[in-house]
Amino acid sequence: MKKMRGRVEAPVAELPNMNFLRRNRENDNSRGLRGLRSKTNRPWKTKHRKMYWKPMPFSARREIDAATDRGCRHFPYPAKHIFTNGAPMLWPYKDLLCISQLTAAEILYVFQVARRFAEINTRPVKKVPTLKGKSVILFFVEPSTRTKTSFDIAGKRLSADTYSLAASSSSLRKGENLKDSALTLQAMHPDALVLRHHQSGASEFLARRLSCSVINAGDGWHAHPTQALLDGFTLSEAWGDDMAGKTVLIVGDIAHSRVARSDVLLFTALGARVRICAPRTLLPAGVRQWPVEVFSNLTEACKGVDAVICLRLQLERQKAGLLPDLREYARTYGLGARHLNKANPGVLVMHPGPMNRGVEIDAALADAENSLILDQVSAGVATRMALLFLFLTRKDAADQGDAQSGQAESRQPQSSLLQED
Amino acid sequence: MPGPDLIVRNVLWQDERVSLWISQGVVQRLAPPDEPCSEGEQLQGGGALLLPGLIDAHVHLREPGFEYKEDIASGLEAATRGGFSAVLAMANTSPVNDSAAVTSFMRDRASEAHPLGPRLHPVGALTKGLAGLELAPLAELAEAGCVAFSNDGVPVANPDLFRRAMEYASDLGLVVIDHCEDPALAEGASMNEGRISGLLGLKGQPVVAESMQVARDILLAEYLGLPIHLAHVSCRQSVELIRWAKVRGVRVSAETCPHYLLWTEEMVQGYNTLAKVNPPLRTDDDVLALRQAVREGVIDILVTDHAPHADHEKEVPMDEAPNGISGLDTALSLSWKLVREGVLLPQDLVALWSARPGALFSLPVNRFQPGDPADFILFNPDLEWTVTPEALRSKGKNTPCIGQTLPGRVVAHGIAGKILFHDVDAS
Numbered sequence: 022m023k024k025m026r027g028r029v030e031a032p033v034a035e036l037p038n039m040n041f042l043r044r045n046r047e048n049d050n051s052r053g054l055r056g057l058r059s060k061t062n063r064p065w066k067t068k069h070r071k072m073y074w075k076p077m078p079f080s081a082r083r084e085i086d087a088a089t090d091r092g093c094r095h096f097p098y099p100a101k102h103i104f105t106n107g108a109p110m111l112w113p114y115k116d117l118l119c120i121s122q123l124t125a126a127e128i129l130y131v132f133q134v135a136r137r138f139a140e141i142n143t144r145p146v147k148k149v150p151t152l153k154g155k156s157v158i159l160f161f162v163e164p165s166t167r168t169k170t171s172f173d174i175a176g177k178r179l180s181a182d183t184y185s186l187a188a189s190s191s192s193l194r195k196g197e198n199l200k201d202s203a204l205t206l207q208a209m210h211p212d213a214l215v216l217r218h219h220q221s222g223a224s225e226f227l228a229r230r231l232s233c234s235v236i237n238a239g240d241g242w243h244a245h246p247t248q249a250l251l252d253g254f255t256l257s258e259a260w261g262d263d264m265a266g267k268t269v270l271i272v273g274d275i276a277h278s279r280v281a282r283s284d285v286l287l288f289t290a291l292g293a294r295v296r297i298c299a300p301r302t303l304l305p306a307g308v309r310q311w312p313v314e315v316f317s318n319l320t321e322a323c324k325g326v327d328a329v330i331c332l333r334l335q336l337e338r339q340k341a342g343l344l345p346d347l348r349e350y351a352r353t354y355g356l357g358a359r360h361l362n363k364a365n366p367g368v369l370v371m372h373p374g375p376m377n378r379g380v381e382i383d384a385a386l387a388d389a390e391n392s393l394i395l396d397q398v399s400a401g402v403a404t405r406m407a408l409l410f411l412f413l414t415r416k417d418a419a420d421q422g423d424a425q426s427g428q429a430e431s432r433q434p435q436s437s438l439l440q441e442d
Numbered sequence: 443m444p445g446p447d448l449i450v451r452n453v454l455w456q457d458e459r460v461s462l463w464i465s466q467g468v469v470q471r472l473a474p475p476d477e478p479c480s481e482g483e484q485l486q487g488g489g490a491l492l493l494p495g496l497i498d499a500h501v502h503l504r505e506p507g508f509e510y511k512e513d514i515a516s517g518l519e520a521a522t523r524g525g526f527s528a529v530l531a532m533a534n535t536s537p538v539n540d541s542a543a544v545t546s547f548m549r550d551r552a553s554e555a556h557p558l559g560p561r562l563h564p565v566g567a568l569t570k571g572l573a574g575l576e577l578a579p580l581a582e583l584a585e586a587g588c589v590a591f592s593n594d595g596v597p598v599a600n601p602d603l604f605r606r607a608m609e610y611a612s613d614l615g616l617v618v619i620d621h622c623e624d625p626a627l628a629e630g631a632s633m634n635e636g637r638i639s640g641l642l643g644l645k646g647q648p649v650v651a652e653s654m655q656v657a658r659d660i661l662l663a664e665y666l667g668l669p670i671h672l673a674h675v676s677c678r679q680s681v682e683l684i685r686w687a688k689v690r691g692v693r694v695s696a697e698t699c700p701h702y703l704l705w706t707e708e709m710v711q712g713y714n715t716l717a718k719v720n721p722p723l724r725t726d727d728d729v730l731a732l733r734q735a736v737r738e739g740v741i742d743i744l745v746t747d748h749a750p751h752a753d754h755e756k757e758v759p760m761d762e763a764p765n766g767i768s769g770l771d772t773a774l775s776l777s778w779k780l781v782r783e784g785v786l787l788p789q790d791l792v793a794l795w796s797a798r799p800g801a802l803f804s805l806p807v808n809r810f811q812p813g814d815p816a817d818f819i820l821f822n823p824d825l826e827w828t829v830t831p832e833a834l835r836s837k838g839k840n841t842p843c844i845g846q847t848l849p850g851r852v853v854a855h856g857i858a859g860k861i862l863f864h865d866v867d868a869s
Contacts, residue, residue, distance in 0.1 A: 200757055220759040221643035222713030241761070242643030279643060306646050307637030 112415035116228040116235040119244040120286035129262050132254050135407035141178055142402055152181035155212040155413045159185045163219040167374060168238050172215050175405035203227045212413050234412040242277050248373055249283035251404040255397050256328055259369060264293035270322055272298045272356055273332030273381050276305040280373045281332060285313055298322035302343040323360040328369040331356050331382045347380055357383040369393050445481035446470050448859055453487035464816040467858035471812055487820050490853055494808035495527025495817030496795040500745035507536025512750035512837045515555035520770040520836035522862050525852040527560050527817040528805055533567040534595040540567035540578040542586035549587055559857035568593040568607050577607055584614045589803050592619035594673055599625050605662055612668045619671045622655035632760045634707040634722040644760055652721050653679035660687040660694055669693035674747050676702045676721040678731035685740045695742045695802055698732055700776035701767055709842055715756045715763035716842045733785045744794040746773045750838020768838035775848035778823050820854040827851055
């Protein structure tokens with residue numbers, strides 16, 4: 022297998038039991054395929070093998086058991102939880118706040134699960150009963166249509182009940198503070214709360230106070246972990262999971278971008294080299310200490326990169342005096358074909374959306390063949406399905422009786438630990 | 443000579459075991475510990491450190507207007523327990539202390555709530571309503587009892603107005619205290635600008651927001667030949683400017699707070715709103731520079747910048763949280779922490795917390811010379827205590843010390859020879 026930084030040298034983890042993905046009488050509402058089902062007791066030998074999950078060969082299990090016994094120093098919890106055959110991995114986190122809480126192996130695990138779920142999105146009937154009976158509140162204090170819809174679709178395809186709450190309709194407008202809003206929602210016993218908020222740290226604020234899972238769908242300038250995971254998933258579909266040797270360039274308003282912060286953490290964790298390119302006024306403080314190369318010239322920055330992520334330029338930035346005007350920004354930092362000539366062959370272009378065509382990205386480039394912008398949207402649904410699945414079933418898996426789960430559950434993201442002086 | 447009313451027995455003053463003899467509210471003398479005397483009340487010090495009553499030249503007592511955060515009674519109660527015999531209360535109340543009526547109200551409230559002390563010295567607003575547009579009636583305020591003027595919390599952006607204010611205040615013989623902050627550079631900031639603000643995605647306040655105003659004030663003070671006092675200095679750049687100014691003979695004095703000497707921006711990690719303060723906690727390098735400045739006397743005094751807030755105001759996301767750390771209860775313990783770390787000597791505490799602020803603001807100071815006001819505290823440096831909301835006398839529980847164990851407690855406090863409290867169990 023390929024060698025990867027931060028990844029364990031162990032046999033490829035077999036996926037957890039995902040029998041729900043099998044078509045069976047319970048969840049298969051599509052009439053077409055039922056008649057085709059073979060009577061064989063080894064369905065993977067049939068021509069419909071794609072639909073079945075092959076049990077892990079015995080030899081692989083032995084290796085995994087050996088790895089488990091050795092323990093794995095990359096993981097602070099027993100390796101058993103990652104390499105569990107048959108049961109879903111015990112997802113160690115209550116909340117998803119920031120990419121920095123995830124190890125490389127956990128990120129790749131999310132991709133693996135997402136890859137499985139992506140298939141559901143292409144079925145004629147796009148629904149499985151996996152999360153039936155779970156409720157997810159989509160609490161979007163900052164308006165957002167795309168991320169919210171993506172989460173909504175992801176939840177509904179897994180049969181979770183999703184409830185949307187927007188700031189304009191919520192009591193936050195009536196002067197209720199965030200803590201009280203959250204406690205009110207908590208009292209309704211949701212299983213997860215997806216939060217979009219305009220203030221950095223809002224998701225961590227809620228995660229500390231709520232017993233349900235809090236999934237950060239973007240907080241201020243701080244983090245947008247689901248976007249980073251979907252960006253990573255999109256690229257891993259193109260490149261494979263091993264990103265060592267690849268270079269990713271992020272162009273645009275890094276200072277005010279939660280996507281940039283999360284992307285830098287994610288791609289660095291997966292072994293890729295990350296570059297950022299922005300005018301000095303749009304670079305965050307302390308960027309020299311980030312694990313990135315910083316460029317101010319887009320042509321230079323594009324030399325030898327394998328993927329370029331353009332960020333949306335918020336039009337307010339110009340009013341705040343950070344930019345002279347949009348035209349000048351488009352001239353110097355708008356990604357065009359002329360920049361990509363310097364990049365590696367097969368360079369990929371991404372954008373978290375919504376795009377300002379002709380500002381941060383050349384209008385034609387967005388539609389070009391190497392543009393993954395729409396793939397990102399599809400990947401977003403799959404990734405969010407995977408995340409909802411992992412966060413909403415983690416308790417169920419723990420309840421099924423692994424005594425060691427308590428240890429894993431007590432893990433907290435490092436950033437939430439208060440520093441003693 | 444009349445006999446003493448009160449004898450504080452068995453206390454340590456400058457490493458010597460002494461007893462303090464007090465008569466009619468003033469110090470009679472420091473006597474040998476066992477010198478017999480049949481007259482007067484006896485207070486057993488139990489070997490605690492004897493220190494003069496401290497002066498805190500920068501507190502916010504929130505009354506009038508924000509009594510839910512703190513009121514004069516609770517603030518002075520915290521001062522009593524914290525070892526402060528006098529506090530200078532800033533003017534950002536509601537209504538702002540820009541008229542004799544408010545000044546008198548504050549003084550009256552203090553003497554009603556705590557007739558024996560601690561003493562409350564109001565600081566008058568420099569501009570009307572702290573708006574930075576027109577001068578406040580400084581003479582009226584001085585007459586009503588203000589001991590200094592400051593626009594603390596809302597720095598004056600207009601240098602011309604600030605110059606006129608310094609000139610006008612000089613006629614009254616009072617010092618102007620400037621909160622150094624460039625409002626444009628500091629706008630919307632929740633913490634220091636640097637590595638951590640970049641990672642947390644918070645808007646940072648660069649050090650130049652402070653140091654530019656420090657430079658402005660120093661240059662104005664030199665040009666006008668007038669004194670200026672710089673509030674809560676937090677960074678190396680400011681320290682170096684002040685050092686430069688003092689070498690040139692500019693009449694500049696400066697203060698800093700224990701939190702700038704102990705903590706850095708790391709404290710904000712995890713969006714800890716209790717560590718949100720203005721100016722913000724800075725970096726290791728700034729802490730080192732400030733520690734050196736305090737030792738060398740470049741920074742003249744320590745203050746608490748006691749800024750109490752209600753719990754619910756701090757329990758919000760970082761951007762919304764108000765600035766401030768509640769400091770009166772913990773200041774002396776934090777200062778003793780600096781002594782333990784070898785940053786300060788015990789006698790530095792006397793200078794930083796009592797002698798120099800007294801001299802700067804022309805307040806009576808106890809130097810334990812005969813005739814000095816008998817304001818004293820007994821401090822047991824070995825007594826450790828855990829900071830809990832209940833342990834704080836202030837209404838503001840907003841300190842990042844919550845949960846920490848701090849060294850040293852004030853076990854007794856006397857003002858003008860009257861004992862405010864004596865914690866017999868603790869001593």
